[in-house]
Amino acid sequence: MENLPLQFESIFSVDCVIFGFDEGELRILLIERNEEPFKGWFALPGNLVDNTESIESAAERILYELTGLKGIFMEQFYTFGALGRHPLGRVITVAYYAMIRLNGQKDVKPVTDYARQAVWMPVKDMPELAFDHSRIFRKSFEKIKNKISYQPIAFELLPEKFTLTQLQNLYEVILDKKLDKRNFRKKMLAYDILKELDEKQKGVSYRAAKLYKFDKRKYAKHFNKELSFSKE
Amino acid sequence: MENLPLQFESIFSVDCVIFGFDEGELRILLIERNEEPFKGWFALPGNLVDNTESIESAAERILYELTGLKGIFMEQFYTFGALGRHPLGRVITVAYYAMIRLNGQKDVKPVTDYARQAVWMPVKDMPELAFDHSRIFRKSFEKIKNKISYQPIAFELLPEKFTLTQLQNLYEVILDKKLDKRNFRKKMLAYDILKELDEKQKGVSYRAAKLYKFDKRKYAKHFNKELSFSKE
DNA sequence: AATATAGGGTGTATTTTTTACACTAAGCAA
């Protein structure tokens, strides 16, 4: 790439929107920045991409460095490159999202000191974020909201074994509306991507619900693709 | 952006997939490259983005330079950044698509000599393209195929006044399957986004069909958005 | 004038999908 006029050299980065679901709340993974600009602000995990790595692997690396999470498959959803989006100049960012299983608590902590801490922030308590990250988050949220209504992708967020009521709660939180119990169950079961287990919920002080598992094989059959997630 | 280690400086570009529809054929706009690498090959109109312009305006500028087309609204659909995709090194490309009206003929010709010519290539005759552009094209095509099945966006491709049969042909070409005439008409009219005109087709040697117009106001009402297209 | 040709235009019955809606059952706790 010798001889290229300077004005064609740009900086680019990835940002990751990682969704989790815990205690009935949808959360996303934020870091608290430890560097200027926006030192002390919350931001999406993101950083510059090295030009010797693919964008996907950069996304994985950066997510790991900032939060300790490894091996998460992320899906690209949009690229942001407005001129004013970064105070230091033109930075283009490729944004990814993922949904991950967050049994009880998945602890997250930065392995570099670029971030002071990483937190699972409830979506409903989201503060204003650094750079244009609030906007990136909103766009990712629209995306999953839209996607979930025609493709059952939300299992990634639940524990491996879950009840239909838990699943419905998750849908209700994402779509931000009440759903009819009977219709919801009918439809989910009709997708034929759940495996009913011989096991019940434990530790509840009322009638225990049946547990289900998401069945990847059936999913692939019906939706004609792998779940997690096709590489570029 | 001073002091930044060199490995974070990247080159990036935009590529445009422009769909047209003419003589019953779906076409896309290609250029014949006049520079190495891939000199003499067909490619999507695309070029490097200057770091003083937004991605959208770069896309507009580049499309104009290579094809003479101006003021086309394009929608971003994916960003490609695999390591091996450009022989000279890492280039990240943000890909856009648009559908445009191609009455009879819209002539296209490069205004720079970076391209030797621009052509409307029938999709069914597509040659292997430069770089990974064949792949980019395939991805764009999946995208519009998918989108058209839940949102009537194809009007952009037709002349201002069109018959329902023309519209149906277009759908059949994009979806690559036959549709039932009565059901198609019923459904299109039920969308309530067409305005029936007091006018008929001319110059045909059989019973002339009624002409329709796409009605942006009604579209916006039903789909709750503008047609052409939201800015980043 | 008569006829041929080619696409224009229309309705109905059937199936499938979506929606609306309310009670009994089971398990635990007091």
Next chain:
DNA sequence: TTGCTTAGTGTAAAAAATACACCCTATATT
């Protein structure tokens, strides 16, 4: 035993999607 809380279930109605075939009309041809 009773009370509480969530689990689990079916049906009727409406809406949407599908399958399917014939007559109409404008022009061209003889």
